[in-house]
Amino acid sequence: MSNKEGVSKETRKKVLKEAKRIGYRPNQLARELVTKQSNTIGVIIPDILNPFFAEIAKGILEEASIKGYTALLCVTNWDVQLEKKYIKNLEEKRVEGIIIKPCEDEQKLEDSINTPYVILEGNNVNSAHSCVEVDNEKGGYIGTKHLIECGYRKIAYVGGKKYAYSNEKRLKGYKRALAENNIDLDENLILSGEFDSKSGYELAKTALADNPHIDGIFCGNDVMALGVLHYANQAGINIPEELGVVGFDDISYASLPQIELTTVYQPKYNLGKLAVNTLLDDIKEGKEKTLKRIILQPDLIKRKTTRKI
Missing domain, CATH: 3.40.50.2300 (Response regulator)
Structure with a gap:
């Protein structure tokens, strides 16, 4: 069932066929307890109606899927208490890490998050977390x-x-x-x-x-x-x-x-992708992680709400 070596192709084929016939599904919770991995990350953003955050979320969800992870999306609507509740719930679900755009001061997060996390637009250069932002x-x-x-x-x-x-x-x-x-x-x-x-x-x-x-x-x-x-x-x-x-x-x-x-x-979509890869690197490196501060560059797009120079 886990595709490990030591089983012949014919035996594996018979087992999988029978599992399909009876509707068997592996117990994900049991698997997580054994492997200590959930292949799940949490994402906490303040506003899904703002297209800016929606496109970042899209980048996160798609990149997480490519890397074999499921992303659980939470929206705080800039409510600090709801943010705390989501952090607690995500950790109870044994997520391996969290990507978050804080409602308020990010320093307060260090006392409330016990899993690896990456900040979107972080400002504390001495903090024990990585961040991804635009200049x-x-x-x-x-x-x-x-x-x-x-x-x-x-x-x-x-x-x-x-x-x-x-x-x-x-x-x-x-x-x-x-x-x-x-x-x-x-x-x-x-x-x-x-x-x-x-x-x-x-x-x-x-x-x-x-x-x-x-x-x-x-x-x-x-x-x-x-x-x-x-x-x-x-x-x-x-x-x-x-x-x-x-x-x-x-x-x-x-x-x-x-x-x-x-x-x-x-570069909103790219912000989301980089946040995922930065978080996964931190998870893999564990206590030996190198803190990362990734700053992308903005660009001016000239249209019709300003005069021509």
Whole structure:
């Protein structure tokens, strides 16, 4: 049944035929107890409705399958308590490792996860785990720099949660681009909310009401950018002549003919694949593992929500 040596082809053929006839299936739990391997990993992400996380999840699930693993997908909806519950449940199911995008500070995970794990977008360089991410600071920089090169000067930053790791890095890149181009930083033009379209809409409404001279907006992600474009359309603001908009992620919707969003591309599917391979390496290496910090490079995708340079 386990395809080991020592059994003739004819005998194996007869046994497998009889097993099929009576509907026999190996007891996976018993097998796991003997081998100490479940060939299962856990995946915890905060938002499956955001195409960014959906494509990462796709990369994880497909790569895990190729490597002979089953991936159990859990969605927290940014709920810390639900995240803790999923960690506990996955470990009770004897997963060999976990890939996680934390809801909050990743350092708190070190006390709650007892299996090998890999962080998506990790920020603690001294932590005892590996991480896979995109250079978010560079992404914030090239997106803001593009707005400046297009002639926009009063540029707002509309981002997600203030202390979210990716938001902090993208904001840092935004500030660096302004400084290098001798544009004074106006803290009133930095707004924080949630990484969703509703928040993008409301923050754009607030920013443009308080600062009508804003002519460019760099958004923390594409979903927020869609909210910004929605508000601009309702307010009769011409894109890109009166207002330039740049997103982050390059989700599938961004390239639709009705949107054509200029954005910072992240290799989302590849992030998922690399997270799986990094986790499997850590599992194999055990206590002797070499911590890995994999940083992929973003790219600027120019479309129709910014002027031509």
